[in-house]
Amino acid sequence: MKIRISLFLAAALLAVGSCTKRPVRPDLGTTAIDTLISNNGLACKVEYRFATIRNAAASPALEAIEQTNIGYFFLLEGFSGTPEEAAQASLREIAAEYLQDIPEQSHTYEYSIDSEISVTDTLLTCVINRWSYLGGAHGMYGTECHTYSLADGYEYExxxxxxxxxxxxxxxxxxxxxxxxxxxxxxxxxxxxxxxxxxxxxxxxxxxxxxxxxxxxxxxxxxxxxxxxxxxxxxxxxxxxxxx
Structure with missing residues (x-):
């Protein structure tokens, strides 16, 4: 009789196979930042809710996942640092990119991001939700999903x-x-x-x-x-x- 292996189990087996030691379980927390940045009569209300791995230093896999998620969340390529440092770099980019033109009337933009991490067996999933209004006819929103191996930090494609x-x-x-x-x-x-x-x-x-x-x-x-x-x-x- 042929045994069918579920897609989830197949991915979990791939993760286990990449490392014989039991993966370190993440200790999850939230880095929350609420602020208002302004420039040239324009302002942007920013809300960040970043799901962080507080014990990321406990294993190379968790550290890799944390740094990758920081890059995705704050839209920073090649960044290495803490969520707080990433948030400051992100705020500077928002101010430089969206708050330069002097408007006829003052206007407040909005930019909100939150993320959630879940762990099942040897897989970690991070879901990032974005909402923003940075001008135009309506706001924009979207969801990003990323699934990693807890054994080595590899992101599945x-x-x-x-x-x-x-x-x-x-x-x-x-x-x-x-x-x-x-x-x-x-x-x-x-x-x-x-x-x-x-x-x-x-x-x-x-x-x-x-x-x-x-x-x-x-x-x-x-x-x-x-x-x-x-x-x-x-x-x-x-x-x-x-x-x-």
């Missing part, structure tokens, strides 16, 4: 879990799920519903769960802003069918 052919099958399954949910018979009907069918594919923005896998699509990625953020979930059984 689709290529670690699926072959190129299987990724094409994933795209077809996501397309079929959207057609079913929005009662669309074909791409033309999806387009009428506000989707961009040619951009529907498996995204790197995913979460692994014991039940399967969830893909997150932010506004404008596969559809118009009015559709909002879109989630498509596939069960382990459905993913198993794609591997045949």
């Amino acid at each position: 689709l290529a670690d879990l699926f072959s190129e052919e299987e990724q094409q099958n994933l795209a077809a399954a996501i397309h079929a799920k959207l057609c079913e949910e929005y009662e669309a018979a074909d791409d033309e009907a999806l387009s009428e519903a506000g989707f961009f069918p040619e951009y529907i594919a498996a995204t790197e923005n995913f979460i692994l769960t014991p039940e399967g896998m969830t893909f997150h699509f932010n506004p404008y990625e596969i559809g118009c802003y009015a559709l909002g953020s879109i989630e498509v979930s596939l069960t382990n059984e459905e993913i198993g069918q794609l591997r045949k």
